Amino acid sequence: MSRTADAGVRLALIETAARLVAQEGPDALTTRRLASEVGTSTMALYTHFEGMDDLLRAVRLEWFNRLSNHLAEVPQTADPVADLAAVGWAYFFSAVENEHMFRITVVEPLPDPGVATHATEAFGVLVNSVQRCTDEGRLRPGDATARALQIWMMGNGVLVACTAGFITVDDAIDHFYEMARSLLTTFGDDPESAKKSFARGRRRMERQTKSPPPGTPSPRLGHIVATPPA
Numbered sequence: 001m002s003r004t005a006d007a008g009v010r011l012a013l014i015e016t017a018a019r020l021v022a023q024e025g026p027d028a029l030t031t032r033r034l035a036s037e038v039g040t041s042t043m044a045l046y047t048h049f050e051g052m053d054d055l056l057r058a059v060r061l062e063w064f065n066r067l068s069n070h071l072a073e074v075p076q077t078a079d080p081v082a083d084l085a086a087v088g089w090a091y092f093f094s095a096v097e098n099e100h101m102f103r104i105t106v107v108e109p110l111p112d113p114g115v116a117t118h119a120t121e122a123f124g125v126l127v128n129s130v131q132r133c134t135d136e137g138r139l140r141p142g143d144a145t146a147r148a149l150q151i152w153m154m155g156n157g158v159l160v161a162c163t164a165g166f167i168t169v170d171d172a173i174d175h176f177y178e179m180a181r182s183l184l185t186t187f188g189d190d191p192e193s194a195k196k197s198f199a200r201g202r203r204r205m206e207r208q209t210k211s212p213p214p215g216t217p218s219p220r221l222g223h224i225v226a227t228p229p230a
C-alpha cells in the first residue's frame with residue numbers, strides 16, 4: 001500500500017471514529033464496525049494506531065490541528081475587538097465543519113497530557129486576543145484568562161445546541177455574537193463601539209468563509225468551505 005493510500009486510510013479511520021462515537025456513542029466504535037464503515041481490514045486500525053484509545057486521541061489531536069489552521073487564518077488589524085470577533089468566528093466554523101470531532105473533544109474530553117497541551121495552545125489564542133483588547137484600551141483592566149474562559153464557555157454552549165440540531169446555524173451565529181457583545185460591554189467596552197467592531201469582524205470573516213444558507217437546521221453540511229477573501 002502506498003504512503004498516500006496509508007494517509008488516506010488513517011484519516012478515514014479518524015473521521016469515521018469521530019462520527020460513530022458522536023452519533024451513536026462509544027459502544028458503536030468496534031474494530032469490525034470501523035473497518036466495515038471505512039472499507040478496509042480490521043488490521044488497518046493496528047497498522048495506524050496502537051488501539052482504540054490511541055485512535056480517539058488522534059481524533060482529538062486532529063480537531064485541534066484543524067482548529068489551529070482556522071485560527072491562523074485570522075489576521076491582526078487595527079481593531080482588537082473586531083479581531084476578537086473574527087477569532088470567535090474561526091472557532092465557530094471550525095466546530096461546525098468538524099462537528100463530530102468537536103463534540104468528542106469538547107463534550108466528551110479525554111484526560112491526556114498531549115491533548116491538554118494542544119487545548120492550552122488553542123485557548124491561548126483567545127486569551128491573547130482578549131488581553132490585546134485590554135492593552136489597547138477597549139476593556140478595563142482585568143484577568144484576560146478569566147474573561148476568555150467566560151467567552152469560551154458561552155460559545156461552546158451555543159455550539160453544543162447548534163451541533164445537536166436545536167437551533168439553526170444562522171441563529172447560532174446571531175446568538176453567539178449578541179451574547180459576546182453583551183459580555184464585552186460588561187468588561188468595559190462601549191456598547192456602540194462593540195457593536196461596530198463585531199459587525200466589522202463578522203463582515204471580514206464572511207468574506208473568508210462560505211456560510212450555510214439562512215434556516216439551515218444543523219451544521220451537518222458538506223458545502224461549508226473556505227473561500228479566498230474578497
